[in-house]
Amino acid sequence: FPYNGEPPRSKSAGVHHPCREKNALSNQELRYIQDRLVSTEITRNEDFFVRNHGGVPEIDPEKYYLEIEGLVKNPQRLTLKDLQDESKFPRQTNVVSLQCSGTRRLEQIHQYPGDGDELINAPWAEGAIGAARWTGVSLKKVIKYCGGLKDDAMHIELFGADTYFKKGKVYNYVVSVPWRKVKINEVLLAWEMNGEPLPKLHGFPLRAVVFGYIGARSCKWLYKIRGIKDPSEAPVQRKEYLYYTPQIGKQNALYSNGFSIQDMPVSSAIISPKDMDVITHDGKVKLKGWAYSGGGHWPIRVEVSPDGGAIWYEVPTENMSTKYYYAWRLWEIELPLDPEGWLEFCVRTWDSALNTQPTYVRSAWNWDLHVTSSCHRIKIYSIN
Numbered sequence: 001f002p003y004n005g006e007p008p009r010s011k012s013a014g015v016h017h018p019c020r021e022k023n024a025l026s027n028q029e030l031r032y033i034q035d036r037l038v039s040t041e042i043t044r045n046e047d048f049f050v051r052n053h054g055g056v057p058e059i060d061p062e063k064y065y066l067e068i069e070g071l072v073k074n075p076q077r078l079t080l081k082d083l084q085d086e087s088k089f090p091r092q093t094n095v096v097s098l099q100c101s102g103t104r105r106l107e108q109i110h111q112y113p114g115d116g117d118e119l120i121n122a123p124w125a126e127g128a129i130g131a132a133r134w135t136g137v138s139l140k141k142v143i144k145y146c147g148g149l150k151d152d153a154m155h156i157e158l159f160g161a162d163t164y165f166k167k168g169k170v171y172n173y174v175v176s177v178p179w180r181k182v183k184i185n186e187v188l189l190a191w192e193m194n195g196e197p198l199p200k201l202h203g204f205p206l207r208a209v210v211f212g213y214i215g216a217r218s219c220k221w222l223y224k225i226r227g228i229k230d231p232s233e234a235p236v237q238r239k240e241y242l243y244y245t246p247q248i249g250k251q252n253a254l255y256s257n258g259f260s261i262q263d264m265p266v267s268s269a270i271i272s273p274k275d276m277d278v279i280t281h282d283g284k285v286k287l288k289g290w291a292y293s294g295g296g297h298w299p300i301r302v303e304v305s306p307d308g309g310a311i312w313y314e315v316p317t318e319n320m321s322t323k324y325y326y327a328w329r330l331w332e333i334e335l336p337l338d339p340e341g342w343l344e345f346c347v348r349t350w351d352s353a354l355n356t357q358p359t360y361v362r363s364a365w366n367w368d369l370h371v372t373s374s375c376h377r378i379k380i381y382s383i384n
Ligand code: MTE
Pocket: 048, 049, 050, 051, 052, 053, 054, 098, 099, 100, 101, 159, 160, 161, 162, 173, 201, 202, 203, 214, 215, 216, 217, 218, 219, 220, 221
C-alpha cells in the first residue's frame, strides 16, 4: 500500500497530502488494491477508506467518557466500561457499509472541475466505500438509559474530538441525526471494527455508524452527544454536504438553497477493469464491482452494458453477494467481447424502492461535488 509505513505527516491545517492520515483510497490507491476491494464482502480494515477533515486525536481509553447532555431527561457520563457492560446495554453487531458522499466525485471533476473545496480535500474515485462488521451499542439504548428525550427533542447531535481548519477558523467536527433514525436501531455507537478495537484512523475509542446515511454522519472520536430540537447548526451539517440544482454554482450558491444530504442514493461502480485499461481477450471479459443503496433500501438488480448503454445485460443474482442488508452487494459478470477498439462499459443498479441511477453525470449535476450517483462509465481498449 503506497502510504502505509510512511512516517505520520504534519497534522497542521492546509496540509492536504493524500495519505492515510488524511484521506485514503484516491484514484491511484484504488488502482493498487482494486482486486482486494471487491474480493470480500467485508472490507479488511487496512483496505477501508479513510476520510478525515483534520487531525487524528489521541484519546486515552482509560480516561475517556461519553458525555450525554442537552434535551435528555437524565444527563449522564458513561465510560467505555459502562457502555460495554452487558448488564446495562445489550451489544449490537451489524455489517454496514460506509460510503463517503464524495465517492465517484472524480467523474464530475473530469467533466467540469467546479470550485468546491472538496476537490482538493478528497478527489475520490470509486473506492470511498466499504463494509465492516461493527460492534457496539445502539444509540437508542443509550438515550433510553438517560431516561429518554425531553418532549421537544427531535435530533441527536454528535461531537467528534478532532478539529479542522477552514478559511482560517478552527471548527469541531459536529453533525446530527434525527431521532426517528435512532429509534429504529440504525445508529450504532461502535468500539469494534471487524473484531478489532476501532483503529485510530476510524475513530478510536468510539464512533457512530449511521446505517444508509452519507459517511459524514458517522462521527468518529465521539465524546459528546446532545438532544436538540432542530438539526445541528454546525457547518458540517448546515454548510457542507449540500445538494444543489444544476443551475447553481459558486457564484449564486446560498447555503439555504442546498439540501442537507442524509440518505445515500442508489449507486454502483465497475472496479475491474478500470477506466483506460487495455484488455487482451479471447472473446470474453469479466467485470466486477459494487452496488449500494442507502436510506433503508437494497440493490435488487444490477445491469451492465458493453456499448455505453444501448444493450444491457442483467447480472445473474447468484453472482451478487446477498448476506448483509445494510451493506453493499458485490457483483461480477462475464460479457462477450467481439470488437477490437475503444468500448464504453457502464453499470446501473435498481434498489428495493425501484430507484435507479441518472444516465449521465450531467443529468444530476451538483457543483458541491457530493453524491455522484449517475450510471458509472469506463472506457477500455479491447484487443482480440
Ligand atoms: N468524524 C469526525 N470526527 N471527523 C471527520 O473528519 N469524517 C466523516 C466521518 N466521520 C469525519 C468523521 C466522513 S466525511 C466520512 S466519509 C466518514 O467519517 C469516513 O469514515 P472512515 O474514515 O472510517 O472510512
